[in-house]
Structure formats: structure tokens, C-alpha cells
Amino acid sequence: MKKLLSLFLLLTPLFYKAPPRPNCEMFRDNEPCYQACQQSYKAIQYPQGSRNSQIHFDRAIELCEDFAYAWHEKAVPYLKRGDFITWRKLMDKAVILAPEEKLGYRGWCRYQFLRDYQGAIDDIERLEAMVNYDIGYAQNGDCHLIVAKALAYKGLGQHDKALEVLEAFVAGPDFYALPYDFLHLGVMYLVRGDLEKALKSLKEQINVNPQLADNYYYLAQVHKQKGNLTEARVHIRRCIELYDQGLYRKDVYTTPMDAVSRAEIDALNRLIP
Template identity: 50%
Template sequence: MSLLKFILVLFPALVFCQPNCSVYKDSLCEKACKIAVNAEQYQGHKYSQMDFDKAIKLCPNFDYAYREKSVPYLKRGDFITWKKIIDKAVEINPNDNLGYRGWCKYQFLRDYRGALTDLEALEKINKYNIGYSQNGDYHLKIVIALCYKSLGNRKKAISLIKTQLSIKDYTPQNYDFLHLGVLYLETGDVKEAIKSLKKELTIDDYLAETYYYLALAYKKENNLSLFKENLFKAQDFYKKGYVMKDNYTHPLDKIYLPQIENLLK
């Protein structure tokens, strides 16, 4: 495995680090921190939830305990309970929790307006770098763009993604150019779509989606040879499992095998 791939595998775990309990001068909060950090290791078990409650009782403004306590409810689909708990974490510490709540609204709830509210509020607090999604797949600026796309404002989405990609020290993530290419395709700019999708291949050549959307672009140009070539490539990659993946939800612009097979017919 290359160093880059190794970093990408580890990256999701680096988005939210466990707190350093030694920084708490209040002995009760330091104790609460240690309890919560230990409880996070068996998150989802009832005893873990009980320990988060102990931590919160010892240190009522310890936002980490609220956030981690909320996670099992999110994963089980109890979004009402999740929101009640995560809202408390955001209230205590918006800088560290708005991005997470906004991402979850986007990823799990498809609440694009709610996600925008959180992420744009975070932009006002942190003007330099609002961070990455919890799963490590996206910079949150790209998530903002995808929210605008999902709400029908594709031109703004394109502008936001291009702005993020133009930042000198920004490293494009695996799906950035894929989403940009699809946006261009949806707005009728086929040449820019092909340009962006080819750029995606230089970053990540392991997605059936990229070849599928390239095929659609070439079809619009009446280039049937490249249309078929890319579609067969998409089919081959899909059967090998080279596709957009998420452990919990359906990623935006993800495709499925019947879409490819219907075009091949």
C-alpha cells in the first residue's frame, strides 16, 4: 500500500481526535474526560451510554461526552434523540461540533438546508479552514457545494468547488473532480465535464462512477466508440467492487449496475 493510500485509510480516524484529558484543570472534568474516552471504545453498549451520563454529570459542559453519546442514536436511525443530544454539544462548543452536525444532516438526513445553516455558521466562526467530513471523504467546503447542488443551485455548486480546488495548499479528495464533472454534465457543459472527469482519473482510477459519467459525456458528443469503451470499463469496475462507498448511506452521484446494463442494451 502506498503512503498516500495508507494516509487515506487512516484519515477518517483523524477527523475527530479524542480529547487530551490532562488539559482540564478542574479535577472533576478531567475525571469525566477519562470516563468518556474509555466509554467511547465500546460505544453503542448500554454501559458506554451510562458512562457518558456519568461524565456529563461530573462535567456538565463537556461537549465531547454529549457528541459521543449521540452517535449510537444516529447510527440506529433514532434521529430525534440524536438531535436532542448533539444540539447540546453544539450549544456548548459550536466551533468543534457545528461541522459534525452539519455533515450528519447532509449524510444521514438529506437535510440540505439544515446542513447549510450549520456549515455556513461554522464558516463565520472559523474563516480559515472549517475541516473535513466525519468519514474523511470531503472537505466541508465541498459539502456546502453539494448541498447547493441538491437544492437546485448547480451554478453556485460549481463555483464553490472550483474555488476550493484553486486554493494553493488544498489537496483534492477522491470525489471532488467526479462531482464537478457530474455538475458540468448536468448543466450541459460537456467539454468541461470530460476535462474534470479525466482529472478525477489522475487522482483515483478506481471508481466505476467516473467511467459511467464519462460514457454519458461522450454519448452527448455522439462519440459512440468512447461511449461504449467507458461504459464497459464502468461495468467491469462495478463488478470488481470499485465504486463509491459509504458504510451507512447512499453517496451523491453513486451509480448501480442496472444503470450501466440498461445503457448497454
């Protein structure tokens, strides 16, 4: 069961969710927008980014320029294929039309695809200020947007702020651990040299996801720094074992924060006699 769970967690990035499809019946009293909605359904019957798909989104926008879903979906292939200027222009239109719905997504994309840390923080904090409900999760389901915000602060080098945000989130009454939350927390403690707290978080991570090579890499790091070379050796070997089985942090689009490469694992392994 645990193996199945781990496999699911590691494959999660493969199942990127598209934004919720609109219910066209909601536009019944607005014929152009109803037709635009129908056009968007035609668009998603074709491969994302294909000519036919883009043309149907164009038709949707022509019919109802305020239809945020079409702007958003038309933008996505530009993001995934590295044309960020076009993506941003189209996505900004969606955000203007539906800020509560689109800000979190744009912020996450700025973090994930461009490491635009300040831009991600701005979008997520703007959303937080705008709504009085849970702001939700990253598009790929990896983490809550608050965790993404903490990681963005870390990316800016504001380690104290990053830890403050993540600690508060984890201690919150509604916290539910996603696959990498304690890994990120453990690494933040490790970077600060707080080895005991790092150890506690990384052990907690094992409870959530016991088959993640990256976690054992950082456990080996902590034990090495504590001078526990026997423990460090056990963890780096477990790390290599899992890595060789493909059970490491991966994403089809980008390299996630705190993911370790085989080169880094081999380098640490050489340092642990």
C-alpha cells in the same frame, strides 16, 4: 501501487474517525471535569452504543455538564441507528458548548444521513463565519466541508450556486484533491450540458483515482451525448469491469452523492450499441 491507492480510497468510509479524544490533563484544575474525561475514556472501551458505554457517558455528563465530547459521543449511536430526534437533542448540546469544534460535524451529518441540505449549509456557513482558519473535512474523509456545502446546494437544486462554490474551491491556492472532488465537479458540468468541461474534470478524476467505476459511467455519458459512441462503449465496459471487481463508490452508512448503481450502469450499457 495505483491498485493499492484505489483500494484505500474505496475503503476510506470504513475508517470513520471518532472525534479527537480529549486530553484529560487539560482539566487538571477542574476535578469534576477531569473525572468526566476519565469516564469518557471508560465509555469508549465498550462497543459504541452499548449500555455500558452510554452509562459512562451519562456519568461524564453528570460530573461535568459542559463536557462537549461526552454529549457528542453519546449522540452518535442514535444517528447511526436512525433515531434522529434523540441524536439532534444531544448533538445540539455539544454544538452549544463547542461550536467551532462541532458545527462542521453536525452539518456534515445533516447532509450525509438526512439530506438536510439547508441545515448542512447553515451549519457549515455558520462555522465559516466564526473562524479564520480552514474549516476542515467531512467526518468520513470523503471531501472538504466546502465540497459538502457545494453538494448541499446541488441537492437544493441550486446548480449555479453549487458550481460557483465548487469551482472557487478547486481554483483556490490551498486546494488538494480528495478522492471524489473532480467526479463531483464533472457531474455538475454534465448536468448543465457543459460537456467539454465535464470531460476535462472526469479525466482529471482518473489521475486522482483511476479505478472508480462511477467515473467511467459518467465519462460514457459524456461521450454518448457528444455522439462518440466508440469512446462511450470503451468507458461503459471499463465501468462494468471495475464495478464487478467491487471498485465503485460505496459507503457502509449511506449512498454517497453521484454514486451509481448497477441498475443505472446496465441501463446505460443497453443504450450504447
